[in-house]
Amino acid sequence: MNEQYSQFILEENKYLKGAVEKLHMENDTVLLLIEFLELLLKTKGIEKVTRLVIKHLSELLGAKRTMLIRKESMEGLYARYIYEDGETKKINLMRTELGKDYFFLYVEKVYVINETPASIVMPIKYIGENIAGMRFELDSLDELEPHKIEILKRYGPICGLVMKNQILLEEVMSEKQVMLEKNAIINEEKKIILEQNKNSRRELKLAQKIQKKILPSGYINFGDYTFYRNYKPSYYLGGDFYDVIECNDENSIVFYMADISGHGVGASLLTVFLKQTLKGLVKYYEKKGERLVPSKVLKKLQKRFLDIEMDEEMYIGIFIGVIDIESHTLTISNAGHNVPPMHVKGFERTVGTYEISGLPINGLGLDLFDFDYEDREIYLESGDSFILLTDGAVEERNALGEEMGIERLKSMFVRNKDMSLEEQFKIMLLEMSRHSRKSRFGDDIAFLAIHREY
Structure with a gap:
């Protein structure tokens, strides 16, 4: 009887330890997401937002090499970013240059690819529109924590929303700059828009x-x-x-x-x-x-x-x-x-x-x-x-x-x-x-x- 009771206590302690570890992991995940969202919402410009996303997610997964493909505002033009050894490099590509190596731009959900090199692909979408795609190359999938895949699933829509907003904002600001040269009234409208954006960033401060x-x-x-x-x-x-x-x-x-x-x-x-x-x-x-x-x-x-x-x-x-x-x-x-x-x-x-x-x-x-x-x-x-x-x-x-x-x-x-x-x-x-x-x-x-x- 005492032996059975001792076994029961051991199993309960093991269960409680696992539950506590899971709770710590979830709390760490929440804090990580909050910190990233705070940085993302304060960052201005699609270029800075893109570099923040690729650097943050690469470090989160411990990727040895990360590639991000994103649409540019010019029709048919794409930007390719590679993050490796703490450095981000960018080149522009035409749509005709996007071969099979860039398939991840069009995926619908997060995929884990268990081959050499092991990799994870993640879509960045906004209301069904493909804004960007990412591929993370890893040394091995053995030490990849499962909850980090769930984090990527949550990151995609949020990154898509912020990137789309930045793209639209840059287009609007470009149009307004042209109008400023023709009409002094637009200058006052621009000040109003910038003030509203400043208030929005202040409200969204975490x-x-x-x-x-x-x-x-x-x-x-x-x-x-x-x-x-x-x-x-x-x-x-x-x-x-x-x-x-x-x-x-x-x-x-x-x-x-x-x-x-x-x-x-x-x-x-x-x-x-x-x-x-x-x-x-x-x-x-x-x-x-x-x-x-x-x-x-x-x-x-x-x-x-x-x-x-x-x-x-x-x-x-x-x-x-x-x-x-x-x-x-x-x-x-x-x-x-x-x-x-x-x-x-x-x-x-x-x-x-x-x-x-x-x-x-x-x-x-x-x-x-x-x-x-x-x-x-x-x-x-x-x-x-x-x-x-x-x-x-x-x-x-x-x-x-x-x-x-x-x-x-x-x-x-x-x-x-x-x-x-x-x-x-x-x-x-x-x-x-x-x-x-x-x-x-x-x-x-x-x-x-x-x-x-x-």
Whole structure:
């Protein structure tokens, strides 16, 4: 009996040791990805971005030689980079010179080639478009850690997105330089664009923890409106995310609250995708001169999500709104966000919620072409507040298994409606601690509130 028990203990210790090692490996992977994303998002110019990508990934895999082929802006012209012995060399090739040795430019997914020399090939794509391809030559595959292949699968779409943005930005800047010589007004437009890019880079700056590095926080004001954003992390690296985007017309403000499925690397990368894609969609509609309609933005977001080919179990629940700060109208739409927004009416001292159905943004393409998201328009009176939360606030339970619940939260916000939005957030956390008897909660809590002053 004692011998069997000892064997059981040994097996349990072995299992726990393996679990701890796996957790350390995942944490190291997350930190590695965050550091790389921070560098990538701060780097300007397609040439610098390309050299950063080939150097970083080569060192990550310990490749003895790495080749990257990328399209140039000129039709039919390609750039070939070779990274070897810590040095990157570049030459240009015509399409007719791309022989069988450059097949990896057109692959659809990461491949491991177990021959001499052993190698790994990786596509870099953006919405189905081949931006670049990479081939890493290794001394041997024997010591290659399996999780690094998974890292490459995550890197490809993100590198493609950043490279495509840099290519488009360089094309735009080139066109504007020509126009500058003809029209002095364009010079002012260029300054505005550069300032917007500077603000975007500042927002995307990453700190030690991913939530602090990507999530904006604190107050932001637009006319008669005050926005307050804050975040309470759980024990895990989660997928709650929100943002506020000012449109070029200075009258429209886009805001959203999202809850991305899962924790860890996948959720972290999707927050980067979500932030960049929604900013890009806002600019897309502005460039076309079309009014921003939340349901149309969600439809486009679903299409972009399918293009990056994430795992089928990954999805995004997102609530999005557009507020006109002159007419005080708020147009809202929902794609699977399961906490209804709260409308605190200051004069009436009441609070209501809005139930709007809609499928989450998913990788299955469920009813993508048949399903239309619903738009609803509401009016904000002076003194009204509009509050968005993620399910961590609603589903926190006490020892009896009772959830905090939306009704408790509604009562709390009405009682404290005259407090500042920051004070209301702090009171909410205090009420949740009293309910659950815990200071650290089981899920992330994201908070986004809008208040009309006058």
